[in-house]
Amino acid sequence: MRNARRVILCLGLALAASEPLATLATPAEAFAAQPQVYVVRPGDTLWGIAAHFLKNPWDWPLLWRRNPAIHNPNLIYPGDRIVLRYDAAGVPQLQVIQLRPKMTVSPIPSYHTGVMLPFLGSPGLIAKRSDYERLPYIAAADDSDTIFSNGNRLYVKQLGNLAPGTLLRVVRAGPQLVRPSDRKPLGHALIDLGTAKVLHDGALAEIEITNAREEITLGDRLVPETPVPEPHFFPSSPAHPIQGHIVGSLSNFPEMMVGQVVVVDQGSDAGLVPGNVLQIDGPESVTRDAVTGEHLTLPGRDVGSLMLFRVLPEVSFAVITVAKRGIRVGDALRSPPPEAPKVLGIAP
Structure with missing residues (x-):
């Protein structure tokens, strides 16, 4: 009010x-x-x-x-x-x-918000595969099904003592993320598959899937759901020049378009904050001079932009806001070029 x-x-x-x-x-x-x-x-x-x-x-x-x-x-x-x-x-x-x-x-x-909230209510990233393997996991089902969705009841091990009704996120580890510039491992993105609630705890706990966003299978892991406020920030340019890359995708498609979420290899350690916008550049290409025949390296072109909505120390989650062609893992990122701000043309 x-x-x-x-x-x-x-x-x-x-x-x-x-x-x-x-x-x-x-x-x-x-x-x-x-x-x-x-x-x-x-x-x-x-x-x-x-x-x-x-x-x-x-x-x-x-x-x-x-x-x-x-x-x-x-x-x-x-x-x-x-x-x-x-x-x-x-x-x-x-x-x-x-x-x-x-x-x-x-x-x-x-x-x-449907794009961002699934990646705000879970850890988003896990440092090591061994850490992922220690998480509670879906061990069994009552029937022979191997793919599960809303309403399915499943059995979980390593859950510990959680009260009935406790909400959980169902996650799956993505590939190892690596920063291209120095080959530094950045961990594994946790792909959010949906939500579940605890029915019974114990050595073999029982859960019910409440909202499956993707197919859930045996072996998928569980993490506590963290309540998060709806994000409210306008887009902004980074405070100083940034260079980075898209190092991960939260989808199974080789190319991403507007509204899809990607992982960026820079975070708060580089001075980034939620709302920062980065320009996406395609990779350099090699061709031959039409006259001399020598090799030429052509610079990558501006192919879109993305906006960060969750910033961790070394990586960030971002939503693609402009795509002039399919956006790919490996595309380069940089601060938008500086220029005078331009407002809609309403004549004085």
Whole structure:
């Protein structure tokens, strides 16, 4: 529940045009296509709002940098109206007109929560295969089935004493993650398969699968479910230049597209925080000079971008936000190129 208030965000910024998660329009096209007033709707995300107003959504923090009175600019609610206008001096201003008193709603999330939440409520990473093998595991079922889903009851060993009703995550270890730059092992990503609840504890405990997101099989492991708040952060550029790689995928597909989760080989030790956006570059390619025949190395091209939503010391989980082609494990990452922030083209 919140009291109505008005916040003016003064922007000393140049204006240009963009479409959210899509190709850039010309200023004239953007002015014709985009309203000067945007009403936040249920289902919106902070990424989408930032992309609505900015060519580069990661420039959004600059919209409030000169406004110390704004205590939490990441909380925007359905029903809020965001208005872009100019003052008498031609300086653009973004005005957020918030809800009427006594309306109770939840703020909009950073990105689609169904994508991120499964990777926020579990450890996400385990250092060694031997650590994984010590986790509680699904040992048996009443019948001969080998693939399980919602409602199936299964038997678990090494669970310990947990009260009936305790919620667990069903996980499976992915391949060993390795940082390409120094070949340092980074552990194994834990692929979240779904949730289960304890029915009975003991040496041979019984669980029931409550939400299977992928096929669950004998031998899959269990970890405690950790309640997590819905993430609320606008996209941002890293505080200093970053270089890294995509080292893991949380899917079985060789190429990933928008909305899929990947593992990045840099984390908080490198200064990254949730919300940071990195540009994805394809690999270098080798060809021959058409005249001399000598070998030429062509630089990798910009093929998309991703946003970090969970940052651990040495790795991060990220969601792909732009994909100009299929994104692959091994693609290089770097900080977005610096340029003047560009807001939607609404003529002064």
